[in-house]
Amino acid sequence: MSLKLFAAPMSSATPVVNAIAELGIDCEIVMFDLSSREQKQPAYLAINPHGVVPTLVVDGTPLFEAVEIMQWLGDRHGVERGLWPAADTPARLVALSWTSWAYVSYGALLNVLNFSQSPRADARLHHPPLAAEALKQLDAALGRLDAQLAKAPFLLGDAFSLADLIVAGVVTYSTYCGVSVDGHAHVQRWLQAFQSRPAYRRTWMGESAVA
Numbered sequence: 230m231s232l233k234l235f236a237a238p239m240s241s242a243t244p245v246v247n248a249i250a251e252l253g254i255d256c257e258i259v260m261f262d263l264s265s266r267e268q269k270q271p272a273y274l275a276i277n278p279h280g281v282v283p284t285l286v287v288d289g290t291p292l293f294e295a296v297e298i299m300q301w302l303g304d305r306h307g308v309e310r311g312l313w314p315a316a317d318t319p320a321r322l323v324a325l326s327w328t329s330w331a332y333v334s335y336g337a338l339l340n341v342l343n344f345s346q347s348p349r350a351d352a353r354l355h356h357p358p359l360a361a362e363a364l365k366q367l368d369a370a371l372g373r374l375d376a377q378l379a380k381a382p383f384l385l386g387d388a389f390s391l392a393d394l395i396v397a398g399v400v401t402y403s404t405y406c407g408v409s410v411d412g413h414a415h416v417q418r419w420l421q422a423f424q425s426r427p428a429y430r431r432t433w434m435g436e437s438a439v440a
């Protein structure tokens with residue numbers, strides 16, 4: 230099977246690069262410079278009409294949206310490595326629920342926060358009361374994640390899995406956007422476990438010497 234990932238440094242593709250490193254699978258990685266608009270070239274638009282990264286090309290067929298790529302990587306390569314639950318297990322349902330929740334539900338709140346206060350968003354969209362409401366709802370969402378992580382060290386139990394990598398990646402990004410994990414002790418402990426993994430340090434922090 231041939232795998233080719235189109236990515237860019239510190240972007241929505243970073244968690245996918247992290248997942249590939251964690252799985253230790255062979256995958257050609259093409260790094261775009263987004264500021265040069267390489268992602269808008271006709272050849273790339275033919276495989277991802279949205280002109281964004283990441284896209285994973287699997288035996289010539291493109292798959293886009295980071296969460297779907299990582300769930301597919303879990304299905305195809307994670308089960309045999311003990312990093313993703315097998316089909317038809319209760320844990321698979323837990324993994325799908327929390328990973329989609331992170332990108333769809335938590336991610337929607339994060340978009341509101343970014344539009345309403347990020348320096349990268351058009352200042353005319355900035356709206357401090359909306360930002361405050363988004364922060365309040367994100368904190369409540371983290372409280373629900375904290376309750377899940379109070380039951381076991383990781384989302385699926387005692388062992389780290391790609392479900393943790395996917396959800397913790399979104400939560401890590403949200404801290405860059407101004408979300409605080411203070412007051413959520415289980416989330417803090419779990420984020421530290423995620424961020425101390427060699428694959429995270431190599432892909433998010435650029436520690437090339439880390440094995």
Ligand SMILES: N[C@@H](CCC(=O)N[C@@H](CS)C(=O)NCC(=O)O)C(=O)O
Nearest residue numbers: 240241263280281282283294295296
């Ligand atoms: N929902 C998409 C978001 C993809 C996305 O917006 N990627 C950004 C980088 S973080 C991008 O490629 N931007 C380039 C552009 O908009 O031209 C995913 O998760 O894959």
